[in-house]
Amino acid sequence: MSAGIPALTIAVALLAGAFFVIPFIALLTGITWSDLPELLTSQSALDALWLSLRTATTATLICVFLGVPLALVLARTHFPGRTLMRSVVHVPLVIPPVVAGIVLTEAFGRRGLIGEHLSALGIDIAFTTTAVVLAQTFVSLPFMVTTLESHLASSGEHYERVAQSLGSSKWRTFWTITIPLLRPGLISGAVLTFARALGEFGATITFAGSLQGTTRTMPLEIYLARETDPDSAVALSLVLICVAVVVIAVAYFRPKAQNR
Structure with a gap:
């Protein structure tokens, strides 16, 4: 102590x-441990687990792709409306997930602002696996942006400025200096993003529904099992917790330097 x-x-x-x-x-x-194998190997449980892992991974990759440029712009540039933009990015952190689902429905649903035009082209997003990924991305992206922006604020721009003063182009500086400096924040942001996407419930059920094998992720399966089979709900909750713990442990594991 x-x-x-x-x-x-x-x-x-x-x-x-x-x-x-x-x-x-x-x-x-x-948990009734003797019943655990049977509870966890049901087809609905396996479908939900596989769908959750697949969609959460996809959402995390999208958040990395979108979050790095957005965090850089918010942290390193000054433009009219930057404060408003930062506030909008943070909104999904504070609104109820079901409200996020309604917002997404109004934008991408069959009668939504964008979804109506997509539907006319034969592209429907709502109540599909794509809707699950969009819901998870919408609620998870703020974690990536916030983490990276904080990391950028603490690291400063010294190394980038030195590299550019020595003749390095902005693009080369970005890949050889900025991205390596962002690595710790990127790992932390990806972990938070994946964990949030894995546990997403409200926006998913509102925007994507609950179709086994298509949109019924692990949290939705747990919710439905809670009403009909509490033991199964407890067992599935344990699986979700174990997956989250493993992901966090792997991401934050740092081997100790060996003495030479």
């Missing part, structure tokens, strides 16, 4: 830790 931390602070920290740990212990004690 650090000598600089008051005992009361340590006690409150332990209380906070218990607040997180106790529910997971309760989940583990509520």
Whole structure:
């Protein structure tokens, strides 16, 4: 224990830790372990798990592709409306997910602003797997942008300016200096993005519905199982938690440097 931390602070920290740990212990004690293999190998559970992993991975890749340029523009440029743009990017963090689903429906639904024109071309997004990916991307992208923007603010522009003063082009500076400097923030942002996409529920069920094998992700499967088969819901919740823990552990694992 650090000598600089008051005992009361340590006690409150332990209380906070218990607040997180106790529910997971309760989940583990509520599982009928002998029934676990049967509960987890049902076709609906396997379909939901595979769909969640596939769509969350796709959403994360999209968030990386969109989030890096957006974070760079917000962090390194000044333009009219930048504050408003930053506020809009953060809106999905604070609105209820079901509201995010309604917003997406109004934009990409069959009668939506963009969806109406796409539907006329024979392209329907709502209630498809694409809708799941869009919903997950919409609620997850702010995590990527916020993480990268904070990292850019703390790292500054010194190395990029030095590289450009030595004759490096902006594009080469971006790939050889900026991206390597962003790597820690990019990893953290990707982890948060994937975890948020994996657990997305409200926007998905509102915009994409719940069709087995097409739009019914793991959170939706858990919600439906909670009404009809509580034991299955608990088992599926454990799987979702384990996947999230593994992803976070792999992303944040740093091998200790060996003494030479």
